[in-house]
Amino acid sequence: MYHYTLSQWIFFFYFYCFFGWCFESTYVSICQKKLVNRGFIRGPFLPLYGSGAIMMLLVSSPMKGNLVGIFIAGCLGATVLEYVTGVIMEALFKVRYWDYSHKKFNFRGQICLESSLCWGLLTILMTQFIHKPVESLAMMIPPRVLVLAVAVISVLFIADFVTSFQAAMDLRDILIKAEQARQELERLQKRLDVIIAVANSDREIKREKREERMEELASAIEDTFLQLRDAIPGSELLREKMEEIVELRDKFIGSRRVGEENQQSFIHSFFKRNLLKGNPTMTSHKFYDTLEELKKSASEYRKGKK
Template identity: 25%
Template structure:
């Protein structure tokens, strides 16, 4: 591959990554009646579109005269890229970004037959009809100007990737803290429940002991039950004194973590509505719900 051809592929990558971003935004606007930046990055590009179309242009343009082979090759190649992208993102960030598990003939939820077939149609259109227009456009850009633009876009894209990746890793750290807080609250709740349960069972056993006694034992029975009720009340009072402050502190800390979610992290969660955290699923869903509630209150 020559330097000239590599430069050409970079140009194509950014053009189709931008057009892919426009497609995603338009689809989201039609579906949700509002603007949503549906890209993985903060900037107006969707790299998976850029990589997919560039791969088709580079490897499959020789098949342009055979539309059937071009269609099949495009569907297979782009599907492989989409699957690999989803797999890598999940392994690196421990999040599943999109999920086609509810679609028939899907593979690991990353890809499905329907969208593979649609990809094939779009790629045939791009190679046979649309890309020749892009070639004409690129031929009018002076070489030096094009090199400068590509360099600027590469630097900006890498910086955006760093900021995005850093933000996602920080989000995972926040989810880890929230999960630890939630686990401790559950432990406190379990201990409270166990203490009350034991006291209640003891009272019920005492009731069984006395239920067949003669009437002269009724006062003793009432006294025993009263003692157990008082013991339960004392337990709740004791727990309240000992644990109340800790529970309040944990809840404040949990809410602070929710409020500390950055604009970029919120954008990612909106951009990928089916995104799932593999390690902190409950905390992630709770964070998403609480952010929605906070947004509605504004």
């Protein structure tokens, strides 16, 4: 069994958080062909790697000297950690920060066989080679210095995590409000379609609203209002419904303005904008269109600032 002080365990956590950030940022930067500060938080830390490393040390400890046992323990332990973390984050933030849906032998897109095998190999690599010099480094640092160092890093880490957590929650609120706005626009469009259909039964209304993007849905509603404006002079029924049409128009304008203001506020925030930049593979099945539009807006905003 490993026998470390609390400050040493915390040191290992931060070290492997940093190690994971270096690995992921390098890999993603190469794939994206541009520098990417990878991760949920803005500092050079990836908490999943730090948590994974601590877990690997704990589950592999009873298997010392047994590489097969270490491999299996690493596979199982890290896979459980990855799945639980992914499920909690998606439930909380409404987005996936990683998605294995395109991989073979995946389970709900949260874990996959390839990733599990890599975790097992990484556990062997870490326990047999990487951790030994890291352990020696921790032992070399005087206890008081180590306590002070992890205390300072902890303050910075917690402050960064709180800020990033709030940014992720704000992103969640934007996605939820956008979905609510979409549903409201769909109800509005249906009401307008009914008004037009009643006033002119020969007019063919074609809509597939659930597949429409927000901008397409808004454009369709704009077109409907133009149709109504042109049809009102010749329709007694539409003139009678003028008050309702004006009310629907005001509701539509207000809904669009609020949605645009919320998204612009998000994009103009450095931490919130970089939450999207640092997680280019972030996805959401339910809020896919809105998330992709936010990513595009954030990218265009950064280009405009250069």
